[in-house]
Amino acid sequence: EVQVLESGGDLVQPGGSLRLSCEVSGFTFRSYAMSWVRQAPGKGLEWISAISSSGNTTFYADSVKGRFTISRDNSKNMVFLQMNSLRAGDTAMYYCAKDAREVGLFDYWGQGTLVTVSS
Protein backbone atom coordinates (compact mmCIF):
# COMPACT_ATOMS: atom_id res chain seq x y z
CA GLU A 1 0.00 0.00 0.00
CA VAL A 2 1.36 3.37 -1.05
CA GLN A 3 1.62 5.86 1.78
CA VAL A 4 2.59 9.52 1.60
CA LEU A 5 3.07 11.48 4.80
CA GLU A 6 3.93 15.17 4.97
CA SER A 7 5.23 17.02 7.99
CA GLY A 8 6.78 20.34 8.92
CA GLY A 9 3.90 22.73 8.46
CA ASP A 10 3.69 25.54 10.99
CA LEU A 11 2.86 29.17 11.66
CA VAL A 12 5.70 31.37 10.43
CA GLN A 13 6.19 35.11 10.13
CA PRO A 14 6.47 36.83 6.77
CA GLY A 15 10.02 36.62 5.52
CA GLY A 16 10.64 33.46 7.49
CA SER A 17 11.64 29.98 6.40
CA LEU A 18 10.24 26.49 6.77
CA ARG A 19 11.24 23.03 5.62
CA LEU A 20 8.58 20.51 4.70
CA SER A 21 9.26 16.79 4.63
CA CYS A 22 7.45 13.98 2.86
CA GLU A 23 8.05 10.36 3.71
CA VAL A 24 6.75 7.70 1.35
CA SER A 25 6.46 3.94 1.31
CA GLY A 26 4.85 1.17 -0.66
CA PHE A 27 6.56 1.70 -4.03
CA THR A 28 10.02 1.91 -5.55
CA PHE A 29 10.66 5.50 -4.59
CA ARG A 30 13.81 5.98 -6.68
CA SER A 31 11.85 5.20 -9.86
CA TYR A 32 9.34 8.04 -9.70
CA ALA A 33 9.28 11.80 -9.80
CA MET A 34 7.65 13.58 -6.90
CA SER A 35 5.80 16.88 -6.68
CA TRP A 36 4.42 19.41 -4.25
CA VAL A 37 0.96 20.87 -4.83
CA ARG A 38 -0.58 23.49 -2.60
CA GLN A 39 -4.09 24.65 -1.88
CA ALA A 40 -4.83 28.01 -0.28
CA PRO A 41 -7.79 28.02 2.12
CA GLY A 42 -11.00 27.66 0.15
CA LYS A 43 -9.15 27.81 -3.16
CA GLY A 44 -8.08 25.45 -5.92
CA LEU A 45 -4.97 23.38 -6.55
CA GLU A 46 -1.63 24.88 -7.56
CA TRP A 47 1.36 22.75 -8.57
CA ILE A 48 4.50 24.37 -7.23
CA SER A 49 7.46 22.04 -7.67
CA ALA A 50 8.63 18.69 -8.96
CA ILE A 51 11.81 16.64 -8.78
CA SER A 52 12.91 13.86 -11.11
CA SER A 53 13.40 10.32 -9.87
CA SER A 54 17.16 10.76 -9.61
CA GLY A 55 16.91 14.22 -8.12
CA ASN A 56 19.02 15.69 -10.90
CA THR A 57 16.23 17.77 -12.41
CA THR A 58 13.89 20.14 -10.62
CA PHE A 59 10.98 22.28 -11.72
CA TYR A 60 9.26 25.23 -10.09
CA ALA A 61 6.20 27.36 -10.57
CA ASP A 62 6.98 31.01 -11.23
CA SER A 63 5.24 31.89 -7.97
CA VAL A 64 7.92 30.13 -5.89
CA LYS A 65 10.97 30.13 -8.16
CA GLY A 66 14.01 31.48 -6.37
CA ARG A 67 12.40 31.10 -2.94
CA PHE A 68 11.60 27.38 -2.69
CA THR A 69 13.95 24.43 -3.20
CA ILE A 70 12.86 20.84 -3.69
CA SER A 71 15.18 17.93 -2.91
CA ARG A 72 15.00 14.23 -2.22
CA ASP A 73 16.90 11.49 -0.43
CA ASN A 74 16.38 8.21 -2.25
CA SER A 75 18.11 6.29 0.56
CA LYS A 76 15.44 7.45 3.00
CA ASN A 77 12.39 7.60 0.69
CA MET A 78 11.92 11.26 1.44
CA VAL A 79 11.22 14.49 -0.38
CA PHE A 80 11.78 17.94 1.02
CA LEU A 81 10.63 21.46 0.28
CA GLN A 82 12.75 24.27 1.66
CA MET A 83 10.69 27.44 1.70
CA ASN A 84 12.39 30.80 2.19
CA SER A 85 11.18 34.41 2.10
CA LEU A 86 7.68 33.28 2.91
CA ARG A 87 4.76 35.58 2.15
CA ALA A 88 1.15 35.70 3.28
CA GLY A 89 0.20 34.37 -0.15
CA ASP A 90 2.10 31.16 0.60
CA THR A 91 -0.44 30.25 3.26
CA ALA A 92 -1.87 26.93 2.16
CA MET A 93 -2.16 23.22 2.68
CA TYR A 94 0.89 21.67 1.06
CA TYR A 95 0.43 18.25 -0.48
CA CYS A 96 3.20 15.89 -1.46
CA ALA A 97 2.19 13.85 -4.48
CA LYS A 98 3.68 10.88 -6.30
CA ASP A 99 3.95 11.33 -10.01
CA ALA A 100 2.68 8.43 -12.09
CA ARG A 101 4.76 7.09 -14.98
CA GLU A 102 3.75 10.31 -16.72
CA VAL A 103 5.36 13.22 -14.96
CA GLY A 104 2.76 15.74 -13.89
CA LEU A 105 0.05 13.14 -13.35
CA PHE A 106 -0.44 12.56 -9.62
CA ASP A 107 -1.64 9.12 -8.59
CA TYR A 108 -1.05 9.27 -4.84
CA TRP A 109 -1.37 12.21 -2.46
CA GLY A 110 -0.58 12.75 1.18
CA GLN A 111 -3.00 14.25 3.68
CA GLY A 112 -1.15 17.55 3.53
CA THR A 113 0.63 19.81 6.00
CA LEU A 114 -0.61 23.32 6.77
CA VAL A 115 1.65 26.34 6.36
CA THR A 116 0.39 29.63 7.73
CA VAL A 117 2.37 32.80 7.08
CA SER A 118 1.24 35.57 9.38
CA SER A 119 2.61 38.07 11.84
Added chain:
Amino acid sequence: DTVMTQSPDSLAVSLGERATINCKSSQNLLHSSNNKNYFAWYQQKPGQPPSLLLYWASTRESGVPDRFSGSGSGTDFTLTINAVQAEDVAIYYCQQYHTTPPTFGQGTKLEI
Protein backbone atom coordinates in the same frame (compact mmCIF):
# COMPACT_ATOMS: atom_id res chain seq x y z
CA ASP B 1 0.92 28.40 -18.98
CA THR B 2 -2.01 26.27 -20.11
CA VAL B 3 -5.25 27.63 -18.68
CA MET B 4 -7.92 25.13 -17.72
CA THR B 5 -11.47 26.46 -17.41
CA GLN B 6 -14.25 24.37 -15.89
CA SER B 7 -17.99 24.82 -16.12
CA PRO B 8 -20.13 25.10 -14.18
CA ASP B 9 -18.51 26.31 -10.94
CA SER B 10 -21.13 24.41 -8.97
CA LEU B 11 -23.74 21.83 -9.76
CA ALA B 12 -26.66 20.45 -7.77
CA VAL B 13 -28.25 17.17 -8.77
CA SER B 14 -30.66 14.73 -7.19
CA LEU B 15 -29.60 11.28 -6.11
CA GLY B 16 -29.62 8.91 -9.07
CA GLU B 17 -29.40 11.69 -11.66
CA ARG B 18 -26.54 12.32 -14.07
CA ALA B 19 -23.96 15.04 -13.48
CA THR B 20 -21.88 16.54 -16.27
CA ILE B 21 -18.83 18.75 -15.79
CA ASN B 22 -16.94 20.37 -18.63
CA CYS B 23 -13.35 21.51 -18.93
CA LYS B 24 -11.73 23.54 -21.66
CA SER B 25 -7.99 23.83 -22.18
CA SER B 26 -6.28 26.85 -23.73
CA GLN B 27 -3.97 24.47 -25.58
CA ASN B 28 -4.33 21.19 -27.44
CA LEU B 29 -3.65 18.33 -25.03
CA LEU B 30 -3.55 15.61 -27.69
CA HIS B 31 0.01 14.41 -28.19
CA SER B 32 0.60 13.53 -31.81
CA SER B 33 3.27 10.92 -31.06
CA ASN B 34 0.96 8.57 -29.16
CA ASN B 35 -2.53 9.96 -29.85
CA LYS B 36 -3.16 10.40 -26.14
CA ASN B 37 -4.75 13.34 -24.36
CA TYR B 38 -2.63 14.40 -21.39
CA PHE B 39 -5.67 15.22 -19.31
CA ALA B 40 -6.97 14.02 -15.94
CA TRP B 41 -9.83 14.43 -13.49
CA TYR B 42 -9.47 14.47 -9.70
CA GLN B 43 -12.03 14.26 -6.92
CA GLN B 44 -11.57 16.07 -3.62
CA LYS B 45 -14.03 15.17 -0.89
CA PRO B 46 -14.47 17.55 2.05
CA GLY B 47 -11.47 17.56 4.35
CA GLN B 48 -9.51 15.14 2.18
CA PRO B 49 -6.68 15.42 -0.35
CA PRO B 50 -7.48 15.09 -4.03
CA SER B 51 -7.61 11.62 -5.54
CA LEU B 52 -7.08 10.64 -9.15
CA LEU B 53 -10.28 9.61 -10.94
CA LEU B 54 -9.43 9.43 -14.63
CA TYR B 55 -6.36 9.94 -16.80
CA TRP B 56 -5.68 9.95 -20.54
CA ALA B 57 -9.07 11.72 -20.53
CA SER B 58 -11.07 8.50 -20.21
CA THR B 59 -9.10 5.80 -18.34
CA ARG B 60 -10.45 5.13 -14.87
CA GLU B 61 -7.95 4.82 -12.05
CA SER B 62 -8.00 1.49 -10.25
CA GLY B 63 -10.93 1.28 -7.83
CA VAL B 64 -12.95 4.11 -9.37
CA PRO B 65 -16.60 3.10 -9.91
CA ASP B 66 -17.71 2.76 -13.52
CA ARG B 67 -20.40 5.41 -13.05
CA PHE B 68 -17.53 7.87 -13.58
CA SER B 69 -16.60 8.34 -17.21
CA GLY B 70 -14.55 10.82 -19.18
CA SER B 71 -14.70 11.93 -22.78
CA GLY B 72 -13.32 14.55 -25.10
CA SER B 73 -10.14 15.29 -26.98
CA GLY B 74 -7.88 18.17 -27.87
CA THR B 75 -9.19 21.12 -25.89
CA ASP B 76 -12.65 20.08 -24.71
CA PHE B 77 -13.34 17.41 -22.12
CA THR B 78 -16.28 16.15 -20.06
CA LEU B 79 -16.65 14.23 -16.83
CA THR B 80 -19.93 12.36 -16.51
CA ILE B 81 -21.18 10.82 -13.29
CA ASN B 82 -24.10 8.50 -13.91
CA ALA B 83 -26.58 7.79 -11.11
CA VAL B 84 -24.98 10.20 -8.63
CA GLN B 85 -24.66 8.88 -5.11
CA ALA B 86 -24.36 10.77 -1.83
CA GLU B 87 -20.68 9.80 -1.57
CA ASP B 88 -19.96 11.70 -4.80
CA VAL B 89 -20.34 15.07 -3.06
CA ALA B 90 -16.97 16.67 -3.74
CA ILE B 91 -15.08 19.24 -5.74
CA TYR B 92 -13.92 17.95 -9.10
CA TYR B 93 -10.79 19.30 -10.77
CA CYS B 94 -9.55 18.86 -14.29
CA GLN B 95 -5.82 18.97 -14.97
CA GLN B 96 -3.43 18.92 -17.89
CA TYR B 97 -0.08 17.20 -17.77
CA HIS B 98 0.87 17.89 -21.37
CA THR B 99 3.27 20.70 -20.52
CA THR B 100 5.07 22.04 -17.49
CA PRO B 101 3.72 23.52 -15.31
CA PRO B 102 0.87 21.09 -14.88
CA THR B 103 -2.26 23.18 -14.33
CA PHE B 104 -5.66 22.62 -12.81
CA GLY B 105 -9.10 23.98 -13.47
CA GLN B 106 -10.72 26.10 -10.79
CA GLY B 107 -12.88 23.21 -9.60
CA THR B 108 -16.57 22.31 -9.80
CA LYS B 109 -18.48 21.72 -6.59
CA LEU B 110 -21.01 18.90 -6.82
CA GLU B 111 -23.87 18.99 -4.36
CA ILE B 112 -26.90 16.81 -3.83
